[in-house]
Amino acid sequence: MKKQRYNAVKGVQDILPPDIYIWQKIEAAAKEIFRVYGFQELRLPIMEPTAIFVRSIGETSDIVEKEMYTFTDKGGRSITLRPEGTASAVRCYVQNHLYNLPSPQKFFYSGPMFRYERPQKGRLRQFYQIGVEAFGVSEPKLDAEIIAMLRVFLERIGLSGLNFEINSIGCEKCRPGYRDALLDFFSSRLDSLCPDCKRRYEQNPLRILDCKVDACIEQRKDAPVVSDFLCDECVSHFSELRSILEMLDVPYVVNPTMVRGLDYYTRTTFEVTSERLGAQNAVAAGGRYDRLVEEFGGPPTPAVGFAVGMERLVALVKDTADSVPSPEVFIATVGKDAAQKALLIAEGFRAKGVWVEVGYEGASLRSQMRRADRFNANYVLILGEDELKRGRIGWKNLKDGSAGEVGIQEVYDFLQKNLNKI
RNA sequence: GUGGGUGUAGCUCAAUGGUUAGAGCACUGGACUGUGGCUCCAGGUGUUGUGGGUUCGAGUCCCAUCACCCACCCCA
Numbered sequence: 001m002k003k004q005r006y007n008a009v010k011g012v013q014d015i016l017p018p019d020i021y022i023w024q025k026i027e028a029a030a031k032e033i034f035r036v037y038g039f040q041e042l043r044l045p046i047m048e049p050t051a052i053f054v055r056s057i058g059e060t061s062d063i064v065e066k067e068m069y070t071f072t073d074k075g076g077r078s079i080t081l082r083p084e085g086t087a088s089a090v091r092c093y094v095q096n097h098l099y100n101l102p103s104p105q106k107f108f109y110s111g112p113m114f115r116y117e118r119p120q121k122g123r124l125r126q127f128y129q130i131g132v133e134a135f136g137v138s139e140p141k142l143d144a145e146i147i148a149m150l151r152v153f154l155e156r157i158g159l160s161g162l163n164f165e166i167n168s169i170g171c172e173k174c175r176p177g178y179r180d181a182l183l184d185f186f187s188s189r190l191d192s193l194c195p196d197c198k199r200r201y202e203q204n205p206l207r208i209l210d211c212k213v214d215a216c217i218e219q220r221k222d223a224p225v226v227s228d229f230l231c232d233e234c235v236s237h238f239s240e241l242r243s244i245l246e247m248l249d250v251p252y253v254v255n256p257t258m259v260r261g262l263d264y265y266t267r268t269t270f271e272v273t274s275e276r277l278g279a280q281n282a283v284a285a286g287g288r289y290d291r292l293v294e295e296f297g298g299p300p301t302p303a304v305g306f307a308v309g310m311e312r313l314v315a316l317v318k319d320t321a322d323s324v325p326s327p328e329v330f331i332a333t334v335g336k337d338a339a340q341k342a343l344l345i346a347e348g349f350r351a352k353g354v355w356v357e358v359g360y361e362g363a364s365l366r367s368q369m370r371r372a373d374r375f376n377a378n379y380v381l382i383l384g385e386d387e388l389k390r391g392r393i394g395w396k397n398l399k400d401g402s403a404g405e406v407g408i409q410e411v412y413d414f415l416q417k418n419l420n421k422i
Numbered sequence: 423g424u425g426g427g428u429g430u431a432g433c434u435c436a437a438u439g440g441u442u443a444g445a446g447c448a449c450u451g452g453a454c455u456g457u458g459g460c461u462c463c464a465g466g467u468g469u470u471g472u473g474g475g476u477u478c479g480a481g482u483c484c485c486a487u488c489a490c491c492c493a494c495c496c497c498a
Contacts (some may be wrong), residue, residue: 007489062496066423084498113498118423120492129498196495212494261497271498282498309498334456365456373458384456398458 011117011125018324022314027110029156030130037149039106039132044088046112050078056087056292058263060203067115081114085131086264086289086305093135094298103136110310122280122312132286133305135293140237143268143288143304144244150272150284150306151250159274159316162283165255166245166270168238169206170230172291175266178229179205189219209257225256237267264289268304276319277312284308325355328419330372332359334384342383345393348412354419373398379415 008014015023031041050070057063069081082088089107092098098105110130117123132149134142147164154162170178182205190198193208197216200207209220230238245252252270260269269287277283286306293301331346333339339360346356357375359368365382372380382394393411396403397418406414 010489067496115497117496118494119490120494123497127498131498207496279493280497285498307498312498332457364451366454366458367451369456369458371458377458380458382457386456394457396457401458403457 009125011119013124013126019314019318021324022317023310026157026310026313026317027130030108030110030153033149033153033156034108034132037106037145039108039134042089042092042107042109044085044092044109044111045082046114047079047081048088048091050080052087052091052296053080053083055295056090056262056264057084061261061263063115063261067117069114069116083115084113084262085109085111085129085307086133086262086292089131089133089305090289090292090296090298090303093133093301094293094296099136099293099299099301104142105135106132107134108132120280121278122309122315124311128310129307130310131305131307133303135301135303138237138290138302140241140268141244143241144248144250146286146304146306147245147252147270148248148250150286150308153308154272154284157313157317159283159313161274163273163275164250164252164270165258165273166241166252166268167226167255167258168230168234168241168267169226169259169265169269169287170234171266174229174231174234178224178226181224181229182206182208185223186219192216192219204259204261206259207261210259227256234267241268260285260287264292264295266290270306272308274312274316276316280312282309283312283316326376326378327355327357328377329354329356329379329381329415330359330368330375330377331356331381331383332365332368332372334365334382335388338383338385338388341388342381345381345383345408345411349415352412352416354416378419381411381415 050068053068054064059065063083068083071079073079089109093105093107098107108131111128112126113129114126116125119125132146134146147166151164169175183201186193186197186201186205186208190201193201193216194211194213197208197211197213200211208216209223211217211220227235227238242252242254255271258269258271260271265287267288267290270285271282272284273281274283275281284306286304288302288304290302293299293303329349331342333342339358342358346358349356357372357377359371363371365384369380377398380396380398382396384394387393387405391408392405393408394403394405395411395415
């Protein structure tokens, strides 16, 4: 009777060695850099009441309309697996009265997000983000600081050649005017637009600006530009942001057509992309959301944040091929007594923090040596019957081929001294 | 949700509609009885993703289904 074999759910994946070491490296770098910028960790639930996503991301957004993992729990509540982190962070911020902490309040979080989408390169149904949110300061200095932090982080993990794009999409005062201008402009050209853009005209006219269809690109040549519609406050906010970024030497470009898909953004939006990723080329994106905390029942609180996509980051870091960790010592044995004694010696190394693998009786010494080599161990210790009798143990450095013998009692000091040199 | 591509050994892939589906890599052992890498030899696993259909005969052709990949939409 053949046993049923199971596969992971569509669009989700296992993360295992050697990739897991890249993940750990990225996570460690993030924590270290966020720490010096004053960001503290939040552990947020992966499910929330459905309403918080509908409210924040927007009822007509694609995420809410067709991509959420939503279910009814046994108490009849509508629950959703989070499709992004900002809504949860804001809910947490308001619920726990974090606005009473000295401002700005700066937080980061990481973990899986869920969207029911068709998987493709760089897009999964369960994907991981590291997100950052800073509350309580409307000054563009804060925007600049977190963009600078993002840049430092990306460089720390060895990435370069990324594109930083920024834009300002205005606030609740000036954006409606721009939206109306767009509607007015495209109303006479509707017939020349692609079907998707006709839909965008109804739902989110700003999106027409980054359509890839040639006809639409042609039609929008003379479309109104967002910068012409920004109110005085938004203009000065954006220009100060730009001058600080220049001072901090962040190599950005302004992309006036960059529009984010989430409704809650105000003023600053930004995106970091790579040409090496395929169609889904954003590795990080974020922006300001000055209205959301108030929307969620908190005091009026400006905020700005971003999220980075872990899988996309990992794909980029992979090119810089890091070596996978390997055991420092391999103990090969000949004979039953030696094989047992090897376990005791191994414990001694492990107590000192040294990764040791042990060969077991049954395999020839030759094959144990071969295995040690494949493990990429630095040293092999050889323990046979005669060594055991003499209270000594053979050693061989697999990197340079040198070999010798040392007393069993001295082996720890001997190797510890030599391992430090590797 | 839409479109295209691909499913054969653990991995990468062969096999004109025709016997018992092969190779490389990897793995294990040996040549070299207790010293890795190089070389050589030996060892074995497949319900050809799944279910139907056409045919004397299907890994190969057809249909369905599932999974993966890529793109659209959208996004990290």
